[in-house]
Amino acid sequence: MxxxxxxxxxxxxxxxxxxxxxxxxxxxxxxxxxxxxxxxxxxxxxxxxxxxxxxxxxxxxxxxxxxxxxxxxxxxxxxxxxxxxxxxxxxxxxxxxxxxxxxxAGDKHHARQRFQRAGVPAPAFSLCSFDEDRAALAARIPYPCVIKPLSGAGSQGVMRADGPTQFVPAVDRLAAILKCASTAPHEPPAPREFLVEQFVGGPEVALEGLLTEGALKTLALFDKPDPLDGPFFEETIYVTPSRLDDATQQRIARCAQQAACAIGLTDGPVHAELRLPPGGPSVIEVNPRSIGGLCSRVLRFGTGLSLEELIIRHALQEHQELPRLQGQPAGVMMIPIPRAGKLGEIRGLDEARGVSGIEGVTISAHLGQTLVPLPEGAQYLGFLFARAESSTAVEAILRAAHACLEFVIDP
Amino acid sequence: MSTAEISITGEPISEATCRFTVDRPVYPDKSFAFLNKEKAEGSPLAERLFAIDGISRVIIAHDQVTVNKTVAGEWPGIGRSIGIVIREHLATGDPAVSDAVWEDMPSSDEIRASVQQVLDSEVNPSVAEHGGVIRLIDVQENRVYIQMGGGCQGCGQADVTLKFGIENSIRASVPEVAEILDVTDHAAGRNPYYTPSKK
CATH class of the missing domain: 3.40.50.20 (Rossmann fold)
Structure with missing residues (x-):
């Protein structure tokens, strides 16, 4: 075996x-x-x-x-x-x-340099140092911008600034976040640099794919219907299949393929995030991993294969035609942490589970847990999963179920 | 019953193992693992399956028959023989598994004592390092119900500890155990050792 x-x-x-x-x-x-x-x-x-x-x-x-x-x-x-x-x-x-x-792929600055060299559409960027004078830096940065750590996921430490008065406190805050993270066991020292990117407006999508010898096959394209305009970038609802027209979906897939190629990725899962400004897709992230959290639960392929089964079979080089995503629209909501404090009680779980179309409600935070919202936090309260006859209906079901939930958070 | 009416789906899960799902119960609501040919004596379906060249293990569980082979060769060829055997057996109306297999089985109380011994001597002293505890809740026939407490309840690594630690230890010492079921309410864990985070 x-x-x-x-x-x-x-x-x-x-x-x-x-x-x-x-x-x-x-x-x-x-x-x-x-x-x-x-x-x-x-x-x-x-x-x-x-x-x-x-x-x-x-x-x-x-x-x-x-x-x-x-x-x-x-x-x-x-x-x-x-x-x-x-x-x-x-x-x-x-x-x-x-x-x-x-x-x-794990270094956002290097990845963006390769996008730039390969002509992959992506936000303009500059590498900055925490040792620079922040007021001077703030004076020469174009706005609106996004301040990011060089590595990490889940939008931790990512903040938008529309001017110098927002930029300097945001950089101070990012420095504190990275310093705090570096004190945890098994963590490397805090980096001395960070990334400043042009803020790119428009809707955002996430592409889930599998690379085989450099060729990217799209497994699922998720719409993210909640606007991600800052000041923090909390991800909430993902719905697939996308409601975008076929031509736009093809442009997104081509852009993700270009980005993977620019980095040099050739095999295995790809999770890409792209913005859709009026001029066409712009790559925000391309990572050689599958979708995070518990989100993959909504994906079923062919006769019922999970995304993880596809990934393991692919890693074993089992020659197979990649199965198609099962037809019915589905979605997941990553339940955001509304404020800091200790999770005291969760109300409305039965009501949320009872919303027609809801397939599951999983609370991943535990009672008594200290909750930290973005940009410092790196956790979800839980996940809602739904399936319905249309992507629009899936989104409405997720919002209805979320509205049933009340999280009692003690200060 | 015509054997042609019986639908069987074969699903190879590895080169050595294939699971056959039948459109009707073969051993209703029960399961038994025949780890060798000798154990199959007196159980008609298992005896017929072991008569096929290269079959090394047979598990019969409700509407599924999982078979291991030791010989080379593709599953479709061997699978056809297995399908014929299952159909012929169902046509006879004989029980798939003899009640006698359960006579050799230790009693629930004996299994309970053996499992408790494993938990006390191997598992709990180790998981206690993370504030965890594993409790034996029940044993029904050869099915074991456990509950994870303390640091194990709701822990992000609970599944790893269960599948590769607890199950491995119990099966090594008490091979008669079939399923090991975790009845923990992980969502109610107040002090899990590892809490998931997005990275």
């Missing part, structure tokens, strides 16, 4: 989805995390500990492990393990994205 190495950070939302998929595919699994499982000593073939911040040492460790338990595929499940995944795959001689492309 083939063995798949799942690179699974201990704080991943994707654990259950990938483990269930591995069972469905029928493979042996080794789970590698950055911290030891307390039962790891009882099952050393299945539970491995790796330093995700040191790809070379992780690759050496996996190579030694693979001499005893042969590994047939490496699947990194989140952004933070993309580079280590590529390094391990290269050391084992398995088909995968190159280390260079994986590293580039």
């Amino acid at each position: 083939p063995r798949v190495l799942l690179l699974l950070p201990t704080t991943s939302y994707r654990t259950e989805a990938f483990l269930d998929a591995a069972v469905q595919v029928g493979v042996d699994v080794t789970v590698a995390s950055e911290q030891a499982n307390t039962l790891g000593h009882l099952n050393p073939a299945a539970l491995l500990t790796l330093d995700f911040n040191d790809p070379q040492s992780a690759a050496q460790r996996v190579c030694a492990f693979a001499r005893r338990y042969a590994i047939d595929a490496v699947v990194p499940v989140d952004s933070q393990v993309v580079e280590v995944g590529a390094t391990i795959a290269a050391a084992l001689g398995l088909r995968h994205n190159s280390i260079d492309s994986a590293r580039c």
